[in-house]
Amino acid sequence: xxxxxxxxxxxxxxxxxxxxxxxxxxxxxxxxxxxxxxxxxxxxxxxxxxxxxxxxxxxxxxxxxxxxxxxxxxxxxxxxxxxxxxxxxxxxxxxxxxxxxxxxxxxxxxxxxxxxxxxxxxxxxxxxxxxxxxxxxxxxxxxxxxxxxxxxxxxxxxxxxxxxxxxxxxxxxxxxxxxxxxxxxxxxxxxxxxxxxxxxxxxxxxxxxxxxxxxxxxxxxxxxxxxxxxxxxxxxxxxxxxxxxxxxxxxxxxxxxxxxxxxxxxxxxxxxxxxxxxxxxxxxxxxxxxxxxxxxxxxxxxxxxxxxxxxxxxxxxxxxxxxxxxxxxxxxxxxxxxxxxxxxxxxxxxxxxxxxxxxxxxxxxxxxxxxxxxxxxxxxxxxxxxxxxxxxxxxxx
Ligand SMILES: Cc1ncc(COP(=O)(O)O)c(C=O)c1O
Numbered sequence: 001x002x003x004x005x006x007x008x009x010x011x012x013x014x015x016x017x018x019x020x021x022x023x024x025x026x027x028x029x030x031x032x033x034x035x036x037x038x039x040x041x042x043x044x045x046x047x048x049x050x051x052x053x054x055x056x057x058x059x060x061x062x063x064x065x066x067x068x069x070x071x072x073x074x075x076x077x078x079x080x081x082x083x084x085x086x087x088x089x090x091x092x093x094x095x096x097x098x099x100x101x102x103x104x105x106x107x108x109x110x111x112x113x114x115x116x117x118x119x120x121x122x123x124x125x126x127x128x129x130x131x132x133x134x135x136x137x138x139x140x141x142x143x144x145x146x147x148x149x150x151x152x153x154x155x156x157x158x159x160x161x162x163x164x165x166x167x168x169x170x171x172x173x174x175x176x177x178x179x180x181x182x183x184x185x186x187x188x189x190x191x192x193x194x195x196x197x198x199x200x201x202x203x204x205x206x207x208x209x210x211x212x213x214x215x216x217x218x219x220x221x222x223x224x225x226x227x228x229x230x231x232x233x234x235x236x237x238x239x240x241x242x243x244x245x246x247x248x249x250x251x252x253x254x255x256x257x258x259x260x261x262x263x264x265x266x267x268x269x270x271x272x273x274x275x276x277x278x279x280x281x282x283x284x285x286x287x288x289x290x291x292x293x294x295x296x297x298x299x300x301x302x303x304x305x306x307x308x309x310x311x312x313x314x315x316x317x318x319x320x321x322x323x324x325x326x327x328x329x330x331x332x333x334x335x336x337x338x339x340x341x342x343x344x345x346x347x348x349x350x351x352x353x354x355x356x357x358x359x360x361x362x363x364x365x366x367x368x369x370x371x372x373x374x375x376x377x378x379x380x381x382x383x384x385x386x387x388x389x390x391x392x393x394x395x396x397x
Contacts, residue, residue, distance in 0.1 A: 010309055010323065013382040014302040017291045022379045024287075032384045034361040036375035037181075037206060037331050040229045042284075049283035050234050053276035065275070072279055073268050079282045080227075080239060085214040091241050092252075092267030093278045097205040098125050099253050100224030100240035101172070103267075104201050105133045107250045112138030114169040119146045119160065120367065121177040121184075126203055130172065140167070148367060149320040149335075150327060153185040160189060170199045170221075175213075176206035179366040181331035181373055182321060183211065190220045199246070206230060209288070210329040212297065221246045228277070230330065230377075233284040236277030240267070296378055300330030303376035307385045308332040311372070314389045315396075320371075333364070333373045337396050346370055349395065357391050359384075 026042050027033050033041065057064045064072075073093065081088040094100045106129075110116065116134055118126070120143045127143070134141035144163040146156050160171070171193050175186050186202055193200045199221040207213050209230030215223050220243070227237035242250055247263040258265040288296050305325030312319050317335040321327035343349050346363035349370075353359040364371045372392070374385060 011302070011306050011325075013306040014299045016381065017295055017299055017378050025379050027379065030358060032357065032359040032361075032387060034359065034374050034376075034380065034384060034388065036377040036380075037178075037229060037373065038362065038375075039235060040226075040232050041377070041379075042232050042234065043287045045287055046232060046234060046280055046284050049280045050276045053279050054274070057274075057276070065272070069275065070268060073275065076278050076281055077264075079285065083231075083285055084208065084225075084239075084241070085216055086241050087216060089264065090216075090244060090247070091239055092264055093275075094224070094238050094240050094252065094267065094270075095236050095273075095277075096228070096238045097203065097224045097226045098129070100222075100238060101126055101201065101203060102129055102253045103240055103250060104222045104224070104242075105129055105172075106253065108133075108170065108199075109249075110134070110137040110139040110169060113167060114139040115165060115167040116141045116170050116172065117144060117160075117163060117168050118142075118172040119144045119156075119174070121146055121148070121174060121180050121182065122172065123174065123178045123203060123205065126172065139169070148180050148182070149318055150182060151322060153188075153327065156182075156184055157188055157192070161192060164193070164196060164198065168196070168198050170201060172201045172203060174206075175202050175204040175223075175225075176210060176329055176331070178206070179333065179364050179371065179373070180320070181329075181333040182327055183329050186220070187218055190218055194219075206329070206331070209293075210297065210300070210331075212293070215241050219243065222250075227281055227284065231281065231284050232287065233281045234277040236274065237281050237284075291378065297330070299378055300376045301325060301328070303380060303382070303385075304328055304330050304332045304374065306382065307374045307376060308334060310385060311374070311389055311392075315392065330376045331373055332376075333371045336363070336370045336372055336392065339370055340396060352395060353388070353391055357387060359388055359391060361388060 024043050077088050077091050130141045146159045190200050202220045202223040204225035208225045223241040227233040228235045252267050252270045254270045256271050311334040315337045346365045350363040362373050
């Protein structure tokens, strides 16, 4: 417990896992980086591993990318499978979560009248993909309104349960939502849909590294996740998991030589590309394992819970989820106080925080209100969030 940071009632922020962690990361120590959730950030060791991989490729391109490719990717998938508790046969690499989601949606045969369902918390790029797929196939696309603020997971379950119909073919649901940073009860949602023979595509862009993900136990139809966010692998590292009965006919977004030769074969070769991000997942996992994943997740969650209390109480705004942290992981979205009319769009406020304090934090316009989302990673410190509390007070009150 750290007695110097008791600005919020109830919880205290966690002790750092190690004193000099910031020096292990590529981030500029002068900036206040509170947006790990967007593109992640990398430890130095991960960038070094990637440079090494690129040297290997450049030294002997054919040997590396032709003859060694499948073996190298197999090793990387096995390592990732151990982390996600996923069978290696069900796991393929993609370049980002959007690509994994596109692969599933654009490979699935929807008929006119079929309904594709998601929630109002959906990530906008996924929404746009759903709009296109529905338009092309004559299917219906519907966003179920899930309230926010939320006081319990039961509200999410009830809203989605009530929206399922005999025509619902697929539910696309976030494991951790982007604008609102809520952990959805996906285990229960998958079970509910399974009973009604509705396929579930989980958008797990934020979950690996933030939550203890056991994909085979969750057993959705498909699960797409990013590794550049909370696993801190290089951008370009992401995966698609597909249950054995849901692999047939799923093609990567880029069709290439191995079309129809099996899920893994097709995804292993998506045209000539830099596979170093996939191969560096190993080093990214090893970096966090030095602290233990339990300690990393625990630190980040405790910090996010403390930040949620700090900002909510400091600005006198309604809590977005229970202040005990039971519905969040390592991010929290907090309501901003009333916005003075001189701010016409969120980017202005975000820009001002950056220009005046070098604070990098997203300001989000969602569902008729402005919100601020904090990410908490092991290099972050409580003082950084106190600085935001003060800066917002100075700008908005
Ligand atoms: C919930 C969610 N889904 C999908 C994505 C897309 O990730 P990417 O741009 O890496 O494909 C994001 C990115 O932030 C996200 O937050």
